[in-house]
Amino acid sequence: MLRIGLTGGIGSGKSTVAALLVEHGARLVDADRIAREVVEPGTPGLAAVVAAFGEGVLTADGALDRPALAAVVFADPAQRARLDAVVHPLVRARAAELVAAAPDRAVVVQDVPLLVETGQAGSFDLVLVVQAALEVRLVRLVERGMTREDALARIAGQATDEQRTAVADVVVVNDGTREELAAQVEEFWRQRVAGRA
Known part of the structure; x- marks a missing residue:
């Protein structure tokens, strides 16, 4: 590989x-796509984001409100680090699974x-x-x-x-x-x- x-x-x-x-x-393993998947409604990732940032980062239908979250994290490096600490380990774990599933060559x-x-x-x-x-x-x-x-x-x-x-x-x-x-x-x-x- x-x-x-x-x-x-x-x-x-x-x-x-x-x-x-x-x-x-x-074969493509897309970290941005994985980052969206790990915070879809009903995932532990979304629950962790809400626990860290509050219900204000959710849309009316319970999905992640990306613009609302972006407004918080891009304005404050400490908040961005907080988000990264939640999402990055989930993304890396899923990426590792996808890489492991690829053929040897x-x-x-x-x-x-x-x-x-x-x-x-x-x-x-x-x-x-x-x-x-x-x-x-x-x-x-x-x-x-x-x-x-x-x-x-x-x-x-x-x-x-x-x-x-x-x-x-x-x-x-x-x-x-x-x-x-x-x-x-x-x-x-x-x-x-x-x-x-």
């Missing part, structure tokens, strides 16, 4: 790179937005970092419906490009077209993956 850690800041295009790697045959890509922040770089055979210029990221995030201020706050709450580069085996720059990005992913796969798995 070849385990690749994929990371990049919000708005960098990491999800697009993940999809391109899947097209090449990789699989190429497993773990999409981990907070790979650097959570100290997981050493857990992978290769770390692939996706980067994009700040203004490019801001445009993408605003197009997704975020305010510029919220986007800047999210970016500021994550590792810097320099911190990500320090743990990277390969850096892919996503300031151009999807075709240019696909060509970089193709090159990564050919040079670093093909024949190793």
Whole structure:
């Protein structure tokens, strides 16, 4: 098995790179998707979040109110650490189950937005970092419906490009077209993956 850690800041295009790697045959373990699953209604994860932050983080139908929770945790690093302490162990446990279920010769890509922040770089055979210029990221995030201020706050709450580069085996720059990005992913796969798995 070849385990690749994929990371990049919000708005960098990491999800697009993940999809391109899947097209090449990789199996994807998506930490963001798992993070949503572990706090679905009726889960111990949601109960733990409510215990930590109160009923105000729930919608009328009992689901997690993500904007309400984000307003609390992105405004206060201590509250964010509190949330991370609840959610990260659940995400890691589920990701480990999914990796263990993959075939022995699989190429497993773990999409981990907070790979650097959570100290997981050493857990992978290769770390692939996706980067994009700040203004490019801001445009993408605003197009997704975020305010510029919220986007800047999210970016500021994550590792810097320099911190990500320090743990990277390969850096892919996503300031151009999807075709240019696909060509970089193709090159990564050919040079670093093909024949190793």
